[in-house]
Amino acid sequence: MKQTEKTAIVLRYANYGERDRMLTLFSPTRGLIEAAAHGCRRPRSRLLRASELFTLGDFELFEKGGRYTVTGFSLIENFYPLRNDWERLNAGMYMLNLCEAAIQPGENSQELFMLLLHTLSRLTFSDQPWVPLLSGFLAHFANTQGYRPRLxxxxxxxxxxxxxxxxxxxLRExxxxxxxxxxxxAPLIAPSERAFLRHVLETGCSAWVEDAERTAPLALMERYVGARLDKPLRVQPPEAPPAGNGSARVQPE
Ligand SMILES: [Zn+2]
Incomplete structure (x- = not known):
């Protein structure tokens, strides 16, 4: 039996019993952790805020026989405004799901953890369009997983x-x-799409790229990363909005 405190973000939850939830947490030093939050669905539970998607905080965990229970929580950020924009919310849920598919229990994944927090912050609190942000996230995600595309x-x-x-x-090579x-x-990749990826890989996933909404190869990077995952995704990869509504991508040259 031991009591520990871990900074982590909630990637997923599953309701069980009348008032409980099983949380899937992502800790930068301990990878995936499944932890039970007893009574968290009671309206006045002190674990209420600990048991929502995207919740980042310090979780007090009690471990017994390899099973974890959440015994306390302090909130760092819950990325709440993401819920106001369906497309951005969907992009965020896809990122959570990618992390869940890529990391293992006990695995140190600090680089991916920081990438996730950084991109979620941009998605939530900046007005940067989501298609290039998510495309940049996918390029850096591939890099953290050891298959940075050679461009x-x-x-x-x-x-x-x-x-x-x-x-x-x-996709395989x-x-x-x-x-x-x-x-x-093998799908074609336009010169402008290659330039976009090279630029974000060199300067960061939220790098400003001229004409980024047109040149960010979102669907291609979703296929590229999807081909390497060990586990199936539960969330459909988001599609870029059709051309003409302001955050669109037209035909590659
Ligand atoms: Zn060749």
């Missing part, structure tokens, strides 16, 4: 691909392929 040279022959030349993204080594199912 200058063909991953098969090593030949440099000129910035304006046509190229495809090989993890980067660009030249025309000679492209498999039929």
């Amino acid at each position: 200058r040279h063909c991953v098969v022959c090593g030949e440099r691909i000129a910035d304006g030349a046509p190229a495809a993204l090989d 993890g980067g660009l392929v030249c025309g000679r080594h492209r498999q039929a199912d």
Whole structure:
């Protein structure tokens, strides 16, 4: 039996019993933790605020026989305004789900934890459009998981691909392929999309990129990351809004 305190964020919860919830927490030093929050659905429970999605705080955990119970909580941030915008909320839930699919219990994942908090903060408190933010998150997510896409040279022959030349993204090999080594199912990636990814990988996932809403390759990065996950996602990857409504992406050149 032991009592510990962990900074963590709630990735998921499942109701059980009449008033309880099982929380799936992401701790930067301990990875995934399943912890029971007894009575948290009672209106005046002191664990009420601890048991919502996106809640970041210090969780007091009591451990017995490998099972955790939440015994106390202090809130750091709950990203509440995210609930006011359905598309941004959906992007945030997808990020939580990606983290849950990627990390393991007991795993130190500080880099991914900071990436998640940083991107959630931008998504919640800035007016940066969500499509480039999420695309940047996915590029950095791939980097933290060890499959940063290679974006200058063909991953098969090593030949440099000129910035304006046509190229495809090989999802299995993890980067660009030249025309000679492209498999039929490898999607094309436009020069502007490659430039976007190179820029965010060099300068941060919330980097300002000119024309970012047009050049952020959201669907492509969702496929790229999705192909590497061990577990299926519970949340559908969000789609960029159709062209013409202000945060759209048109055909790649
Ligand atoms: Zn090649």
